[in-house]
Amino acid sequence: MEPIGEESFVLRLYVAGQTPKCLRAFANLKRICEEYLTNRYRIEMIDLLLDPGLARGDQILAVPTLVRRMPEPVKKIIGDLSNTQRVLAGLEVSVGAA
Amino acid sequence: MQQSLPTPARHSIRKAATGIQGLDEITDGGLPQGRPTLICGSAGSGKTLLATSFLVNGARLYGEPGVLMTFEENGDEIASDVASLGFDLPALVDAGKLFIDYVRIERSEIEETGEYDLEGLFVRLEQAIRATGAKRIVLDTIESLFSGLGNANILRAELRRLFRWLKDRGLTAVITAERGEGTLTRQGLEEYVSDAVILLDHRVTEQVSTRRLRVVKYRGSHHGTNEYPFLIDRDGLSVLPVTSLGLEHDASGERISSGVRELDEMLGGDGYFRGSTVLVSGTAGTGKTSLAAHFADAACRRGERVLYFLFEESPNQLVRNMRSIGIDLKPWVDTGLLKFSAERPSRAGLETHLASIYQDVREFRPSATIVDAITNLLTVGTQNDVRAMLMRVIDFLKVSGITGLFSSLTAAHSSSYEETQTGISSLMDTWIAMTIDEIERERRRSIRILKSRGMAHSNRVQSFALTDHGMRLTDGGG
Numbered sequence: 245m246e247p248i249g250e251e252s253f254v255l256r257l258y259v260a261g262q263t264p265k266c267l268r269a270f271a272n273l274k275r276i277c278e279e280y281l282t283n284r285y286r287i288e289m290i291d292l293l294l295d296p297g298l299a300r301g302d303q304i305l306a307v308p309t310l311v312r313r314m315p316e317p318v319k320k321i322i323g324d325l326s327n328t329q330r331v332l333a334g335l336e337v338s339v340g341a342a
Numbered sequence: 343m344q345q346s347l348p349t350p351a352r353h354s355i356r357k358a359a360t361g362i363q364g365l366d367e368i369t370d371g372g373l374p375q376g377r378p379t380l381i382c383g384s385a386g387s388g389k390t391l392l393a394t395s396f397l398v399n400g401a402r403l404y405g406e407p408g409v410l411m412t413f414e415e416n417g418d419e420i421a422s423d424v425a426s427l428g429f430d431l432p433a434l435v436d437a438g439k440l441f442i443d444y445v446r447i448e449r450s451e452i453e454e455t456g457e458y459d460l461e462g463l464f465v466r467l468e469q470a471i472r473a474t475g476a477k478r479i480v481l482d483t484i485e486s487l488f489s490g491l492g493n494a495n496i497l498r499a500e501l502r503r504l505f506r507w508l509k510d511r512g513l514t515a516v517i518t519a520e521r522g523e524g525t526l527t528r529q530g531l532e533e534y535v536s537d538a539v540i541l542l543d544h545r546v547t548e549q550v551s552t553r554r555l556r557v558v559k560y561r562g563s564h565h566g567t568n569e570y571p572f573l574i575d576r577d578g579l580s581v582l583p584v585t586s587l588g589l590e591h592d593a594s595g596e597r598i599s600s601g602v603r604e605l606d607e608m609l610g611g612d613g614y615f616r617g618s619t620v621l622v623s624g625t626a627g628t629g630k631t632s633l634a635a636h637f638a639d640a641a642c643r644r645g646e647r648v649l650y651f652l653f654e655e656s657p658n659q660l661v662r663n664m665r666s667i668g669i670d671l672k673p674w675v676d677t678g679l680l681k682f683s684a685e686r687p688s689r690a691g692l693e694t695h696l697a698s699i700y701q702d703v704r705e706f707r708p709s710a711t712i713v714d715a716i717t718n719l720l721t722v723g724t725q726n727d728v729r730a731m732l733m734r735v736i737d738f739l740k741v742s743g744i745t746g747l748f749s750s751l752t753a754a755h756s757s758s759y760e761e762t763q764t765g766i767s768s769l770m771d772t773w774i775a776m777t778i779d780e781i782e783r784e785r786r787r788s789i790r791i792l793k794s795r796g797m798a799h800s801n802r803v804q805s806f807a808l809t810d811h812g813m814r815l816t817d818g819g820g
Contacts, residue, residue, distance in 0.1 A: 260461035269456070292465045299469075303446050304462035306491065322491070323456035334453030 252284040253277075253335065254314035258299070260292045260307045265324045269308035272325035280337055310334075355562045358406070358478065358514040361399025362392065364581030368566035369557060373538060378505050378515040380535040382527045383542030388553060388574055389518040390415070391424065392542065393480040395579050396516055398429045401439035406477035406514075409441045409470040413486035417442040427578045441470040447490025454492050460500040464507065471511070479508065482518045485529045498534075505534050526558065537561050542572065552693055552727070555581050571734070573697040582696065582734045594618075598644070598710075598745065601636030604815035605774075608791055608800035614772060615796065616709075617743045619736050621767055623750040624776030629787060629806070630749040632813055633776070634712045635664040635671060637747050641710045642674035649708035650682045651699060653718035657682035668811040681706055692723040692731050699735055703744065710745040716766070717751040732766050771795045789815070 257273055259266035270289065277285045292299050292307065302311050306322040312335050321334040332339060357371030366372050373379045373396070383389050390412075397408035412420055420442070421431040434440035443466055470476065484504075487497055508515045517535055519527035526532045532539055539559040545552050555572035557565040571582045597612035606613040614620055620637075622630045631654075638648045652660060660682070661671050674680035683702050687695065703711060713735070719728045732748070739746040748770070767773050772794040779786045790803040806815045 258462065260465060265457050265459070272456075292462060296465045296469045299462050299466045300443060305445060305447065305460055305466075305487075306458040306463075307461035308458060309462065318451065319453070320451050321453040321455060323454050323458045326456035330453055330455040334455070 252286065252314065253281055253312060253337075254286050254288075255335075256288045256290060256302070256311045256313055258290050258292060258302070258304045258307060258309045258311065266308050268324040268326065269310070272328075272331070273310060276325070276328055276331055280332060280339065312336075357563075358400070359404060360392075360396045361403050362395050362579050362581065364570065365555070365579075368570060368581060369538075369560060370564045373514055373516070374561070374563065375514050376509065376512040377537040378508055378517055378535045379538040379540065380517050380519060380527070380531055381540045381542065382519045382521050382532075384521045384544060387521075387542040387544040388572065388579070389542060390420065390482050391427065391574060392540075392579055393482050393516045393518050394420065394424050394429065394431075395427070397440060397478055397480055398424070398431070398434065400478040400514075401434050407439045407441075407474040408478035408480065409443065409467065409474060409476045410480045410482065411443045411445060411467065411470070411484075412480075412482050413445050413447070414483055416444040416446075427574070429578075438474055441474045441476065443467075443470050447486065449490050452490070458493075458496065460487075460497075460504070463500075464504070471513070477512075477514060478516075479513045480516045480518070482516075483520060484517055485519050485527065485531060488529050501531070502534055538563075543569070552691060552723075571693050571696060571731070573693050575694070575697045575701070580697070580700070582700070582738075594743065599640045600633070601638070601640035602633065602813045602815065604804070604806075605633075605789070605813075608802070608804060608815075609772070609794055610797040610799050614745060616745055617740060618771035618795070619739065619746040619748065619769065620772040620774065621748050621750060621770040622774045622776065623752050623767075625752050625778060628776035628778045629789075629808055629813065630751075630776055631660065631714055632664065632667055632669070632808055633774070633789075634714050634747055634749055635660070635669045636812060637710065638680055638712060639669050639671060639674070641745075642671075642679040646679070646709040647706060648674070648680045648710045648712065649702060649706050650680060650712045650714065651702075652682055652684040652714055653687045654715060655684075657684055667808050667813070681708070687718040687721050690722070692719060692727055695719065695722070696731050696734060700738060703738070703742070708744060710747065711739060712747045713749070715749040715751050729766050729769075733769055736769050767792075 257270060259269065273287060277287065290298055308324060310321040310325060312319040319334055319336065321331055325331050356375040357373065358375040359366050359372040381389050381392055394410065397410055400406040400408050424431060431440060431442065435442060488494060491497060517531065519531045522528035526539060526541065538561065541556045541558050543554045553572040553574065554569040556569045557567065573580050594616040596616040597614065598616050599606050599613040600609065622633050624630050638650060641648045664671055671680055716732060723731065736746060773792040774789060775792050776789050786805060787807065788803050788805050791799045804815050806813050
């Protein structure tokens with residue numbers, strides 16, 4: 245994988261199994277990143293049913309939860325990410341610069 | 343106060359003992375096993391301490407590991423809060439008997455968009471339960487979720503699912519919640535947790551704090567419905583139930599000397615009943631303490647232990663004063679048969695006094711206890727509070743078979759014997775009134791027995807004098 249620069253987003257999407265909500269969240273995230281963060285994002289998917297121990301570290305309660313790990317500070321967006329504007333606001337992506 | 347306690351235990355449902363003194367009595371064995379119990383109360387009412395005690399006792403005493411999911415304080419904070427109660431949470435965690443998961447929700451960090459559920463919470467719980475083999479679980483305070491997450495509809499649905507989930511796993515759960523305005527809990531959690539509801543209350547009146555506990559609801563079980571004083575002290579939590587008022591105590595037929603031979607004669611010849619309660623009332627300087635000292639001396643002579651609660655003067659002062667009337671208590675103090683517990687009443691609230699009385703009695707195991715004077719307690723509580731407290735002390739002494747002598751100061755202008763400030767005479771088995779009158783420039787002391795249950799006693803007003811050899815009753819009384 246290519247190293248990603250300082251401007252890049254490291255995103256982690258926590259899901260619990262292949263539920264419709266989780267699948268929807270992933271599809272929405274993928275679409276938003278392709279459109280607004282082209283070539284400067286990385287998505288890690290974590291299925292809590294497979295890795296339950298990871299829920300505590302990132303203080304995950306709600307599923308799905310998207311965690312912006314980079315750039316800091318850490319931000320969280322919960323839900324199926326169906327509202328693009330709110331996702332962008334949550335990630336603090338300025339649309340004009342995209 | 344109404345009698346509300348269970349008579350025989352009818353265990354229609356199984357109970358998980360809390361190990362909290364008194365609480366298991368009023369709930370007829372503990373919390374409903376395998377079901378959630380709601381503990382509600384205002385901030386600082388002791389919810390977290392009660393919930394934590396339930397877990398710690400479960401792990402230490404009943405072989406039931408537990409999970410503490412905390413939403414407000416982190417594990418270290420809770421550990422240091424309960425360390426003063428003698429609970430070592432880190433040790434229990436190390437031993438694998440307790441799992442603490444601190445759930446932190448920072449609203450400012452969280453954006454919400456679209457549907458979600460709380461599966462992450464379930465995953466964490468499941469993991470904690472597996473790690474410890476938990477049988478007990480505490481969620482403290484889960485309604486914090488409502489301030490952390492915005493979608494109340496989702497939260498309500500998920501909480502409903504959570505409580506069902508806990509029940510399905512057979513976990514005995516304690517859910518704490520903040521008291522709401524006009525409702526038991528702010529978020530109406532009582533709608534979801536309907537098996538048992540315990541309400542804690544912490545009032546501060548005239549700078550004196552009183553904690554109370556009430557079992558509001560307990561499906562399928564007997565439970566006491568009164569408000570019970572609820573104490574937090576260095577030994578942890580305790581609830582003081584009225585265990586046996588209205589019930590039969592094992593009344594002892596044994597008699598013990600009052601320490602004054604003539605008074606014993608007035609009491610049907612043999613003195614007080616062992617394990618009974620005696621009220622000695624009178625205005626200042628009538629000799630109440632002298633009578634108490636005689637009683638203590640007589641008990642010690644029999645080789646029995648006496649615990650003497652002293653609110654008015656120091657033990658040294660009392661010992662010196664009594665020596666002047668020929669009662670030497672010092673040897674009994676030296677041999678350890680007599681123990682004084684002297685405390686300024688104003689130093690603490692009634693509940694604390696009550697707690698220290700209980701504690702001292704439990705530690706010292708006396709056969710007689712003297713409280714001199716109960717009226718001093720009125721400086722820190724209302725008449726009703728003092729009466730309720732004394733009921734519990736008396737009850738506790740009776741259950742333990744300890745003879746209790748209580749002195750009570752009556753106001754000088756009070757014309758009626760029947761009127762003691764605290765109105766507690768009805769709680770007592772024997773009531774002795776002492777008076778002092780100025781007759782022909784001479785102070786005449788007299789004593790009479792206003793009542794003494796279960797014995798033929800003298801109705802005479804008997805004169806007495808305090809001599810070098812103690813109280814001496816004379817025949818010239820009117």
